Amino acid sequence: MREKLVLLACLTTAFVSGMLTVPGTAFAADETFAPINAIPVPTMQACPSATLVCNPDGGLGSFDISFVDPFAGVYLLSDRSNAAVDVVDIHNDLTVARQLTGCGLAPCPKASPNRFVGNIGSGISGPNGVISANDQKEVWAGDGNSTLKVLDLKTGILLHNIPLVDPVTLKAGKKRADELCEDPKNHLVLIANDKDGFISFVSTSTYKQVDAIKFDGNDTTHNAHGIKATNGIEQCQWNPRTGNFYLNIPEVNGPGDDSVPGAVLVINPVSRQITQTFPIPVAACAGPAGMAIGPDPQIILGCSVGSIIIDEGNGDKINSFTFRSDELWYNFGDNQYFLAGDVLGVVDAASATADAGATTSTHSVAVEPFSNHVYTPINNAAPLTNLCHGANASIANADGCILVYGATGKDDKCAERGAPVLAFDPDGPHFLRIEDCHRERDRDHDR
16 A cells, blocks of 8 residues: 555544544444444564564554455454454454464464565565455465465465566566455456556466566556556456456556556456556546445545546546545445545445545555444554544553444445345345334435
8 A cells, every 4th residue: 555644543633525524523424433342453472584573562553455354254454563464253343363474373483484574664564455365265465575375264374375476577576465356257366566566467266377467668468558657556456347357556657756647447357458548637536546346337546635436437537535545445235435544534325425534544444344344453653542442441542453433323225244145236245134124214214
């Protein structure tokens, strides 16, 4: 993710794009959200090597992507402080159930190559991007040494350590493997080496890198149109409606400061050809970074300046917002987007308008759709760590935590936790609805 948003949570008490942010108030939307719990993060005492900047005093320091898999029942956080993926059982939200390091249930030697590289500096730290894949059985996470680690979700054992090779030099990348997304239909993961300037396509069947694109302006085999990624490569998503990957390039052929337009690339996962390029205007969205697929035809982008919803078919702007954000999440449980940046913004997907913003955010967010619980990590250097202690008195103010927001009030949708999935369509899963909930909602609408 963008380094400028990584280090500190931001305390914001201001009007942002028509949104009132007031200390102690979470959101003012159809639903209201407030902290209901804070999950402490244990410290990994054994460090992979003596060169690591470890976290012996506890708390949550550096982290990157969050991910919720509601069907596996887990929240995942790439925890650079402890060189591990933190796993939370979303059915109790009490503790980090386990930390996946690549060593499984056995102690890990300090110099073990199975361990994540850890927090040793910008561009060479891990884990970074994280997802569950292969029918929720595995965790895939980018590491700081240009490898993609595949771990067993239950045991944490390292199953595969996949080197990502630069297609120009034909050598392993020198820096981190970052954000990633899965196409389950074609059994493919796309992952970006953001600072090395290339993306890789990795088979979830063979666990091998099957193709790669270098965004140096010279690629002629993937219809890259002379695209040079001059300020990194950011988040991707697979869109089940179109069957394509969508990829954020923060800046195309610029000086490296997001002052010229970035682009969203549409990539066919079978041919690995770039089929469309959507320029993203700087005025609405400088440096597109985060991405979430919303309801048809929406895709929302978080940017170093601004945020924007675009049309997946042609890239046209549907709406834009002034607050900046990094990681984004679309929650089909209440049909809302959550944007982590200066504030934790909430955007109603039905109207494509901003609902509100909270005072608390860092740059990472994920939402569980049955309970509508919102998870955002708060690091131990942030000015808002008192919220961790306020939601869980066992956590010291300076420790940081994974903060959990709960929803109350009206709900755009009613989905029961653990309800059976009835069907899938391009807009996402349809869940068994609770009739009492529908009747209550209808009564509210009639008042």
